[in-house]
Amino acid sequence: MAPFSTDPVVSVRNIEISIEGRQLLKNCSFDIQKGEFVYLVGRTGSGKSSLLRTLYADLTLDAGSASVADFNLVELKQKNVPMLRRKLGIVFQDFQLFKDRSVNENLEFVLKATGWTDRSKMKSRISEVLMLVGLAGQSKKMPHQLSGGEQQRVVIARALLNEPRILIADEPTGNLDPEVTEDIYQILDKINRQGTAILMATHDYSMINQHPQRVLKLENGEIIDSNEQEIKLVTIF
Numbered sequence: 587m588a589p590f591s592t593d594p595v596v597s598v599r600n601i602e603i604s605i606e607g608r609q610l611l612k613n614c615s616f617d618i619q620k621g622e623f624v625y626l627v628g629r630t631g632s633g634k635s636s637l638l639r640t641l642y643a644d645l646t647l648d649a650g651s652a653s654v655a656d657f658n659l660v661e662l663k664q665k666n667v668p669m670l671r672r673k674l675g676i677v678f679q680d681f682q683l684f685k686d687r688s689v690n691e692n693l694e695f696v697l698k699a700t701g702w703t704d705r706s707k708m709k710s711r712i713s714e715v716l717m718l719v720g721l722a723g724q725s726k727k728m729p730h731q732l733s734g735g736e737q738q739r740v741v742i743a744r745a746l747l748n749e750p751r752i753l754i755a756d757e758p759t760g761n762l763d764p765e766v767t768e769d770i771y772q773i774l775d776k777i778n779r780q781g782t783a784i785l786m787a788t789h790d791y792s793m794i795n796q797h798p799q800r801v802l803k804l805e806n807g808e809i810i811d812s813n814e815q816e817i818k819l820v821t822i823f
């Protein structure tokens with residue numbers, strides 16, 4: 587694939603997903619283009635996390651086809667899953683930092699695990715991502731010395747280390763107060779403007795109303811796309 591591919595970062599066609607034999611999603615089709623910002627909404631239990639897990643190959647498809655960052659998910663072998671995940675940045679609601687390691691050590695761990703060896707390159711990449719999330723100079727701190735919002739920013743920095751084509755975020759602001767939520771949105775927006783696509787599951791309709799972007803909504807096991815029809819964001823849960 588050419589390095590400057592114009593193919594969608596995510597392309598999903600007629601997929602079906604089930605959990606423990608119960609069908610969650612059917613006939614779902616959508617594309618996400620390079621540099622798009624997309625919200626994923628739907629009631630609790632509608633399948634948002636499951637759809638995201640499918641995209642990073644943590645859940646298999648029952649039917650249909652999907653490609654993510656030029657990986658065909660139907661044909662993807664287990665041994666190649668780490669290669670796919672290197673092209674994605676994944677951010678969850680609960681921070682999942684190593685609590686007994688500094689910010690620098692948390693980030694260095696990921697670089698080493700993904701094949702980086704040159705110390706000075708690692709150091710400069712860590713500085714770059716911390717700068718991007720507004721935490722320059724904080725690399726020696728331990729997670730408990732940071733606020734919840736700052737910890738989430740470290741998680742975002744960690745997700746950016748390998749220059750992902752898309753950041754997949756599952757309720758990244760779920761535990762944060764409105765002011766901190768706004769800060770996180772602004773960081774995601776900045777990352778997006780630099781060319782990384784963003785797919786973010788959220789229940790935060792006030793954020794969506796304040797910062798309108800394309801919305802994918804899961805409803806009754808199917809997907810509604812704001813590019814194709816108007817989506818009313820009224821009922822939250």
Ligand SMILES: Nc1ncnc2c1ncn2[C@@H]1O[C@H](COP(=O)(O)OP(=O)(O)OP(=O)(O)O)[C@@H](O)[C@H]1O
Binds near residue numbers: 606632633635637
């Ligand atoms: N590991 C699992 N084992 C059994 N059932 C599961 C599992 N994970 C999810 N489910 C069920 O699948 C359905 C979809 O869950 P999912 O987490 O994808 O929904 P969601 O839209 O992300 O919900 P929320 O908004 O609460 O995060 C739910 O009914 C949930 O209980």
